[in-house]
Amino acid sequence: MEPTNIEAPEYFHKVVDCQWACPAHTPVPEYIRMIAEGRYADAYMVNWKSNVFPGILGRTCDRPCEPACRRVRVEDEPVAICRLKRVAADNKEPIEDRLPRPAATPNGKRIACVGAGPASLTVARDLAPMGYRVEIFDADAKAGGMIRSQIPRFRLPESVIDEEVGYITGLGPVMRLGERVESLGALLKEDYDAIFVGCGAPRGRDLDLPGRQEAAANIHIGIDWLSSVSFGHITRIGRRVIVLGGGNTAMDCCRTSRRLGGEAVKVIVRSGFDEMKASPWEKEDAMHEDIPILNFLVPKAFTHEAGRLTGVTFEPVEAVVDEAGRRRLVPIGEADVHHACDDVLVAVGQENAFPWIERDIGIEFDDWGMPVVSEVSFASTNPKVFFGGDAAFGPKNIIWAVAHGHDAAISIHRHCRGEDVTVRPAPGVTLVSQKMGIHEWSYDNDVSNDARFRVPLRPKAEALGNVKLEVELGFDAAVGFHEAQRCLNCDIETVFAEPLCIECDACVDICPMDCITFTANGPEADLRERLSAPALNAAQDLYVSAPLGGTGRVMVKDEDVCLHCGLCAERCPTGAWDMRKFLLDMTHAEAA
Helix, strand or coil, X not given: CCCCCCCCHHHHHHHCHHHHHCCCCCCHHHHHHHHHCCCHHHHHHHHHHHHCCHHHHHHHCCCCCHHHCHHHHCCCCCCCHHHHHHHHHHHCCCCHHHCCCCCCCCCCCEEEEECCCHHHHHHHHHHHHHCCEEEEEECCCCCCCHHHHCCCCCCXXXXXXXXXXXXXXXXXXXXXXXXXXXXXXXXHCCCCCEEEECCCCCEECCCCCCCCCCCHHHEEEHXXXXXXXXXXXXXXXXXXXXXXXXXXXXXXXXXXXHHCCCCEEEEECCCCHHHCCCCHHHHHHHHHCCCCEECCEEEEEEEEECCEEEEEEEEEEEEEECCCCCEEEEECCCCCEEEECCEEEECCCEECCCCCCCCCCCCCECCCCCECCCCCCCECCCXXXXXXXXXXXXXXXXXXXXXXXXXXXXXXXXXXXXXXCCCCCCCEEEEEECECCCCCECCCXXXXXXXXXXXXXXXXXXXXXXCCCCCECCCCHHHHHHHHCCCCCCCEEEEECHHHCCCCCHHHHHCCCCCEXXXXXXXXXXXXXXXXXXXXXXXXXXXXXXXXCCCCCEEEEECCCCCCCCHHHHHCCCCCEEEEEEEEECCCHHHC
């Protein structure tokens, strides 16, 4: 193998697994150390620059960073990264004076954003301070999109939404709330230099089953029902409720039902429990509130009497894999099962709806009715129109919408300057030694077994009595400190200097993870098998040195299992190993 080029920004970026996994590439270890030091406002601003909504995401993110966390190399649970984000948001002092100011001088460019959700708000956050006149259209009276309309208040208080949306509206975008865009073609005829479509995936899928029309009064589309609850249009539901679907929307529906009068609420899913799309903690929260989840039941019909819903009939199934490796649900031959209920909430998925986008304005759509959008620039086939969030590639989560917004803002900025929108600005990178003495470092490198702390919850009876009362109470400062201490500082990298190495193998002897090997070079597949411990994860790179002067061997380090404990650098008698802090700062539109 060729020697590793550690100067390439993506090399150590991949080693910081949590930041690599985050769609917005938030520098997670950096802000966690700040939380441990009580620097909550600093930690908040690190988050705000990349993920825009720290307080909101600290309660609602789907946490792609946590499965990647290296803490699971030494124990079962990752660092509570998401909940630590909330610690910074809840404990910070005022940060308004740290935010960008509205542009003093307009640059003469007008941008229209369709939808006032997280993707459009991120575009405005990036472009408005640069002098762009950003106009945000939304049919609702308040900005926030699905953040405000579909996430229940017991998970996300409106005060948090108002605060963080307010930071963006304070940057000067023109908020055209209460104005629904009925025609993209008409918008294109106005004097906009670019248009960003961030309208989300506004339509919930329905189930066209026997009895659907006859019992329609008590069968509700989940996302529409949640919106009606959020805006106060619905305040009650029947005593017996069935929620159909296994995603996070279904979990929000069943938990909301419990607070609006549902005494016997159950979730019924066609797939197995482990296959449900809902996040594990969402399922756990539902079951904690005494909501059973029934699996492998496919709905067949809605039953009704005299125009009133009486229940749902289900067919029991099982999952089988055919000879081609395709998984199918097949009946198991048992009799149909009937579950009585007063109301049904259908939460079987969401889909995009673009009836307001004409098909003759230069925007190509695929066979599924989705716009053809570049995954790099987020541009459509009409060079003035960009998409992001759920409107671009279907339903995901807030953090994905934020990442899309940042990238789309870069493209819009380049488009307005007549430049190639596929070009991305290079991130800012620093790599600085943490050496404070011969065997001392500027960070805590002790690796200990520390179990993950549980987030305290409001007492169940109290929580179920009010749909607007937040259930999770969050970590206090003391628990936040201890949870932050579980971080293994994966951005403190082991850096090897070949000229200083005397090949004593002391680092090999002391490494607790057997991730360092001195051996003859060879092809990657061969090297991975010949290390002290086989390097099985091919997705994570090997760190390979140049040939060493004494024997011609190379140093090979398996980055996948390294705990960044620094013992190799402490043990090395010549200083060939150093611990250096790597910071990757994603550049946004202002640097494009």
